[in-house]
Amino acid sequence: EPEVTQTPSHQVTQMGQEVILRCVPISNHLYFYWYRQILGQKVEFLVSFYNNEISEKSEIFDDQFSVERPDGSNFTLKIRSTKLEDSAMYFCASMRGQSEKLFFGSGTQLSVL
């Protein structure tokens, strides 16, 4: 079965540094998402992306965050200046069409020191 691929699986960074989390969604999918889960808390929506632009974003997704689909396969999340509270598991997800199911990657564990 096709799957969403995320790299790296773990990322450790110093506070204030920039990080880029990478995702390869399933090839025929049109909707792309980033979610995160802080340890012990709920899975939180960050942003959705469709037709080469952001379609929705949450309050968490402030100016420090950006997403890009630089080519036909990759979907990246950039955090410009990381904060301690950005430490979380970040999940990429994709969906073929609206009101279909989301497929998640295995996540990137981001630790900000």
Place this chain on the structure above:
Amino acid sequence: DQQVKQNSPSLSVQEGRISILNCDYTNSMFDYFLWYKKYPAEGPTFLISISSIKDKNEDGRFTVFLNKSAKHLSLHIVPSQPGDSAVYFCAATANTGNQFYFGTGTSLTVIP
């Protein structure tokens, strides 16, 4: 603003018995509901879904029930197996948007 709620953080069930996981939502615009299963250090995997035009959907040992008037859905696992031990998330979305709202999860432990 918790639009999807799972009020039981954990549940323990004996192997072979029924597991019932519950989920409540507040937004009447939600029309598609999903259950995901998550093992530690892995991403959530899709389990089963239900559209608001139905009140029940079954797939093998898994059945989801939807009560729209109560804004409540439940996932039944029968019979429960030790491999079912995981965290279960319910999620909801509205046809007017493409954002999925997740509950906080219920950790199910199936005791052999």
